[in-house]
Amino acid sequence: MVLVLDPHTSKIISSCCKMSDLLERGFVAIQNIENVRQSIDLPATYFLDVSGQDDDAHDDDEKILMALTADFSEGKDWDPVSKTGKLLKKKYLRAYVHATSTLQKKLIAKVLAQERRFVASCRALDEINIDFLALESHVFLLNQPYVLDTLIRSNTGGGMGESTRLIDRITKQLVSLCIMLNEKPYVRFEKPTSNSNCEKLLEMLASTTNFEATLRETTDKLPNWKPRPNPATLLFLNRTTDMAATLIHHISYQSVLVNVLGMQGDVLRVEVDKRGDEGKAKEIKSYVMSEEDDIWARQRHKHFDAVKNELYAEMKAFKEKSLSQKVKEGDGLDMDPKTMLKVVKDIPKYREMARQFNKHNSILKAAGAEINKPGRIQAMTLLQDLACGFDSSGSSVSPQSLWSAISDLLAKPDTAYLDKMQLALLYVITRGGMTSKEEDFFESNLQPEMMTVIRGLSHLNFNTKKPKNTYNLERGHLDMMKTRLTKIRNEKKIETEKEQDAKRKGQSFTKKAHYIGYRYLPKLHWVCSQLIEDKLDQKAYPWNNPPPKSGNRGMSRSTGFSVRRNRHKRQQSGMGSGDKQRLIVFVLGGITPSEMASVYEVGDQYNMEIIIGSTDLITSEEMVKCLSQGAIKKDQDLNPAVIQSANI
Template identity: 25%
Template sequence: ILNGVIRSVKKEGEWKVLIMDHPSMRIVSACCKMSDILAEGITIVEDINKRREPIPSLEAIYLLSPVEKSVQALIRDFRGSPTYSYKAAHVFFTDTCPELLFTELGKSRITKVIKTLKEIHLAFLPYESQVFSLDDPGAFQACYGPFGREERGRQLEQLAEQIATLCETLQEYPAVRYRRGHDDNCTLAHAVLAKLNAFKADNPSMGEGPDKARSQLLIVDRSWDLVTPVLHELTFQAMAYDLLGLEQDTYTYQTTGLSEAREKVALLDEDDELWVQLRHMHIADVSKYGSATAYSPLPAPLHGHPLLPQPQDPQPSSPLPGTGSPIGRVLGLGWGEGAARPGPFESHGPPHRTPQANIKDLSQILKKMPQYQKELNKYSTHLNLAEDCMRRFKGTVEKLCSVEQDLAMGSDVDGERLKDPMKVLVPVLLDSAVAPYDKARVILLYVLLKNGVSEENLTKLVQHANIPAQSGALRNLHLLGTHLTPGVSGPPCAPPTNPGIPTPWAHLGLFHLLPPQARCAPWNPYPLGTLLTPCSIGPAQNGQLRPETRERLESTYQLSRWTPALKDVMEDAVEDKLDKKMWPFVSDPAPAASSQAAVSARFGHWHKSRAPGEGRAGPRLLLFVLGGVAMSEMRSAYEVTRATDGKWEVLIGSTHILTPTRFLEDVAALDQASPQKE
């Protein structure tokens, strides 16, 4: 943006106006700060679709997406007389301009004042260092909704153009592969290859180099793994976005500790080093970080400050080391004195001050040491964020996580096959404290586990969960390939009199959904494990509606046993073990370099030290998910990159970024009329 657009037309001592439409504004906001732009001689930034005061003494830089609305607004700026809105125009399109719009430009009066006209091929958002978005949530409806092939074809063509611009920007000419079983994957893969070949013809050096020749682009549909986007994820970033409903990467909270409370807004992006270090950690492991790093985000003079508790050595008897850190206490390790019962985040050691006290401590330090306000504010932000996450977690979410993991894995924490899933499902549906969307999430997991249910049974589940507003998301599952298949059941069973059965069940008509051996057995409605107890997990008992996931022997938390299926794909791809029948190439793959040592994406080369200053050298694996990417899948890209010791860089992206609620809303809207695009 700065080099290819603004600086390319910059002249010393001259000021210019920068004019953008909404898509290009989103791209620039993801790449640059306003201060960076203003420092390059830009006097004002304007929206092309809003009324603007003419500045005929200045030249204008237009950064626009090549769509009818934006091009017509550009033409109108130079339609008046005797003077135009601006002295001259430097026009940059974020993508290839259609021939029809280019012709309209040529016929307009702008040709007299236009000094620059370029296509910069930047039709994507760099959401994070290893995550991209095409910023097109409507593509989910266009690709999975019951619409005509022509509309779907146009959507796939646009996505192919955007994906190709990403590869061109990265100077990658990857081998293209797709997941077999979904027609749109194949169509999109061939369309992307055609676009890449066109870019390659214009720029023969694109993708050159022995490492780049091994790069791959994998295209997969969202419908392949419906489990991952609905689970409650307990890593910091995903948990915050799910439970707190964060929008536009901003976190709003109330400050305390000084005079009256004030509202603060924090931006959660990669300029915040502490956020980058914490975002992919399990919420329980964040507490370990607090002590292990000795408050590295804080300046040296604050280390040892009496109001900041100091890091402690790990206590062997404690479920987590570092229980003395302020972050640790915020996460419930000593979650408040006088707690009624030990919880999954609580330490069994001596009581500590509550998170609220820690935030007050920080406020006192701010008052005495204002020169460290920036550092302490960021630290305080994440203390508040962790506290808010834990406040939402305590209660129904804590219980839901156990049920969700059992349904997702098809087995319990001991690896035993889940024989009676209704035993864990029905109590959730009857719990009035559970939010409607959360009930829909567990029903969806149950449907996937059972490989489909009959329409009659689905109706009963929705009725007894009392979630009519969310039923659309469940009934639209068939549009994602999850058919509601009629089940085989015996004759209706009279309600048993066994006192072990909760009495509310007697009139619900749900007994026929239970296996006969389970209809008269007592159970604990929420058979919870503890989040902090490590366990070894076995393979999931997967049906055809759920992707096969490999057995993982590494220790994990009982409420976080599920691993996104895409992580398996990433690991297999970088190890050159990905099934070529299930993931066929549409272009010939580069031969594997014989000199390359085998790389394990699962265990990595952590024992091999890297030379000082050595940069990342290796091919890229790009994954595109058609229909939204979950934050746990984003996290997996970073984990696999680290596990290969930098020999591969994994980038993942999609049409848009998902939260569980957003995903269910997208599915519910599938059978609605498709909105018209500009």
């Protein structure tokens, strides 16, 4: 069997399957429908993205369907009546066609009417409702980057039609997620606080006439589909209400890899020392950072420095226990047959663990070099201060009090381009605008397109003129961060006292690290906690179709489910039970690694399953390009640390 994919479905498949999984199921070849292919005397399974409204067929959809039917075309020169001319050979023996979501009836009828041999060769034509990427066990993406760019254009009066099509597309993709999860959720959304089209479109997306109607229309066509007895809550949030999460440097391992080294999806390209050359020569390595990597799965949400310390400790402990390492170092093991057998069995595990340690050690080294570049640590601290409104001691700070340090960094030529942009943007947001003096400074020290980016904030309803109202965090959000900082400071104080006491007694003491600089919690963290505790303001976050008043919306204790549908792990852990209360969070405009980490943390804290998704991962670089309104091209490289793929 041959598997034929398009660019979108290729990403869907690669997000949840390995090549070995496909080979086990009888697929001997995987081909891109957009490429020129040779005929193969095998049946083919097509998995294609053919979506859209019946009355709004898009060129790309028609192009893919035409490519599908062309695989079975008899040829323009062939006359089926007289059987004369050149008869083309079919690409495959038979076709089994599966679409990601609702098929367009008019478009299909138009295309199929022209290709009789395809109709005769087609053995299946159906919709399987999988139209999203499973990035992690509790994270999904819709593979739609630069959504904010579209929303900003709609705000400037140049793209409302495109925005409406975008909302239709997102709706269908979310419906496919809910169908796969057997969810008919209660819907709640972040109420618009301005006339910004970005906020209005979120309300449109969450509306009962849009999402709920599309879900009902789709499930009515699935007679065997049944929703879970304990429906989830689907919460729609707006990216623009927490811009700080996209602009500050979060110091978790995953955030550093995405924002500093430019990891794309789960693939990271990094320059490492070439083996055997003692650091003199370099080579480019590509690493896949998946949940099958045990170190990555355990460490990705931890502070970058904590990962370094724990990795080195793990490496040391592993070497001490490994029989293979002892033999390699020749420390005189009694090599009787029983010991030799243990050593042989230990070799594969030793090699795999050594490979994983070397991989993460190389990545940490490359990331550490970028973090320690001139001005970056200071920029990270200032961004945290701006976002939180208090410093590492817990004392309140205002944007104006930080201006001197910020302006010094902006004026230095060796400060990184993106660091300058992040500081300038977050300063204007938290300051509530900029004075004429500050604007003059920006114009004198920043490039012209940078000023376009700063002024682009106005399209997201941020003031970019004379400051009026200073940006203030929600009181509960601020209190949550301060409480967290106080706890960390107290723990650090106790650890320091224990360390000093151990030194006086001549005892060894392993000090636990506490990272005070890692202060900012995404707004999503607080919102999810409030919703689970049933404290979330219903005026600011109203229901579209509320649950029964007697229903508890968050404290069930059963086991949950994974969007990656890993059958083996579900069987081991009991995942898949329909009893657990589930929260699905969708952020229109992109999510950050820090928000992904928050979902896992809040879920563990309340013993509850939370699934987060968005149109795509968003970085500070993408935010800058969206705000530039075309002044900075999407393919323009703003981060020199990112190593581009040679296969572009």
